[in-house]
Amino acid sequence: MKKGGGQPGHRGVGRRIFSQAEADETRIAEVSSSTCQDCECLLSRQSSNGRVVYEFERERVKKIYYEIERKVCPGCRKIVSGKVENAFARMSFSNELIVEVAEQHYVLGRTLGQIAERCGLNYATLAESLKQIGKKLEPTLEKLKVDYRQESVRHADETGWRTDGGNGYSWYFGSKKVSLHLFRQTRSASVVREVLGTEQLQGVLVVDRYSGYNRVPCSMQYCYAHLLREMKTLETEFETNEEIKNYTERMKLHLTDAMQLRKRNLTESEYFAQAETIKLKILELSQRQARHPAIRKWQDFFLEKAARLYQWCHSRAIPAENNYAEREIRKVVIARKMSYGSQSEEGAKTRETWTSILQSLKKREKNPRV
8 A cells, every 4th residue: 555645755745935125015013011921030132033924805996096297289279188098988997907807707707796796896787887898999809700610620519508587608718828718599500600610711610510600611520538428328328228339339449449549659650650559440330230220320320421520630739539628618607607698688798708818818918917
């Protein structure tokens, strides 16, 4: 049995504490008494000890009153006024405060009511400020769509989202540099056309087998994680059938190997060799003559949809699953549970703009606030 604790020869890391020079503030823990509690002798001073403490400072909003300086030209009598640089015109919240609130609400999932209460802000004013600045930022979404079309590996997924009490959908279109979150009442292919357009594109789109993506103007890669779940469902449905059990066990093994291949420490040549081997095993299993119609249905699928199943064999940058989109859209699912959707179409549009811009910025910049 392996002995617990630090292993022999390992130097360890331990907690990294900061120095006094790195501290934001230095405080003195004073001795309140001047005499000893036991013998009542006068205490004499000694060298002090040091201790570091991480302390949380509750959100605090400063109230700033600006005196707007005004000057007049003696010639034309034109009046020149000073400008408040860190806030939009007729806005009572600074740009920094708005971004902070938007990040907490649209990225971290806190409700506007919670933020307003914690910061001592008016809820209605906060919501209106987010909407007004969101409208100014709307054109940025078109630029994000263009960037998305130029990516070599793209992901897409969708989930439910309620707007104004009605059922709708949250669409996610993402890549390494782009996160597009669109909130629509429809799940039709019109949303896909809105983002990807109709002209032929380079690169690959990784998706599940939803028919709304069938006519995308680029190559596709179906998600093996979804196919793996289908195999498990098939196995459960016919749990007493030995032929189905043998088929699903082998297919699950091949699909899992394909999804894990990118995680292995392989050279390019080793990756392509193993990818080709896994592909041939899937094709070989699909070409065998099966008796059960449920197996024949899946065998036909893996042969007929071959153009959408083996893109990962050509580049290790292309995953065999769509877990990236699943993780990204999970943030919206959490927000849906917290806020129960959007209260209006305007609110959904504001969320669409802010979420897309903030999430995309986080992918491109280490510190988006700079």
